[in-house]
Amino acid sequence: MLINSENGVIDLETFTTRLYKGMKFDQLKQTDFYKKMYHNMWDVKTGYFWYYFKSIEIAGYQVSFSLCFFGDHLDIIHMSTWEKTDAKDWxxxxxxxxxxxxxRNNTFLTRILEMPPTQKKKIPYPSCTFKxxxxxxxxxxxxxxAxxxxxxxxxxxxKNK
Structure with missing residues (x-):
């Protein structure tokens, strides 16, 4: 299981790494995931720092992670699937x-969460939510x-726990 439905913790078994809200940046830097897959960083200049990682295979999908730290604590986790046929530039x-x-992202989440979305919307833009x-x-x-x-x-x- 990639995402624990009890608490939202992401378990990257291949790298013996757990990603979770509030994780300290120093803890992330010690992980095999960071050491092997770190790609890039963006300092937003507002106290937020985005760390980008190379894609890894999960359940037959190539998945990339973007982790946003506020100060030295993990605040936001973004992911995306990728295939060779995806757009490479504008x-x-x-x-x-x-x-x-x-x-494809929706199918990936449905597969790893082993449940259908709780909510689907088309307005204001297409979205799928698992509550x-x-x-x-x-x-x-x-x-x-885009x-x-x-x-x-x-x-x-x-967030405050």
Missing amino acids: NDWTEEKEMRVFH FPWGNIWSVYDPRS SSLMGINFNEEE
């Missing part, structure tokens, strides 16, 4: 290709950024 991008990524007592796991196609991604949101009370 000249190759089409909304149809991006919608395929969105649907849990601690928060939710979501997938969205955002036409404003991208599809997945993520985990934690309830406010969970």
Whole structure:
């Protein structure tokens, strides 16, 4: 199981790494996942730092992770599936290709969570949500950024634990 439905913790077994809300950056740096898969970092200049990782295989999908730290604590987890046929740049991008990524992300989440989405929406943009007592796991196609991604949101009370 990749995402624990009891608490939203991501278990990357191949790297003996657990990703969770509030994880300290120093803890992440000690993991095999960070040491082997770290790709890039973006300092947003607001106290937030995004760390990007090379894709890894999970359940037959290539999945990349983007981890956002506020200060030295993990605050936001984003993911996306990837295939060779996906757009490589703006000249190759089409909304149809991006919608395929969105649907693939939804299928990936349905498979690893072993449940159908709790909610599907088309407005204001296509999204899929899996709700849990601690928060939710979501997938969205955002036409404003021309991208599809997945993520985990934690309830406010969970954030403060």
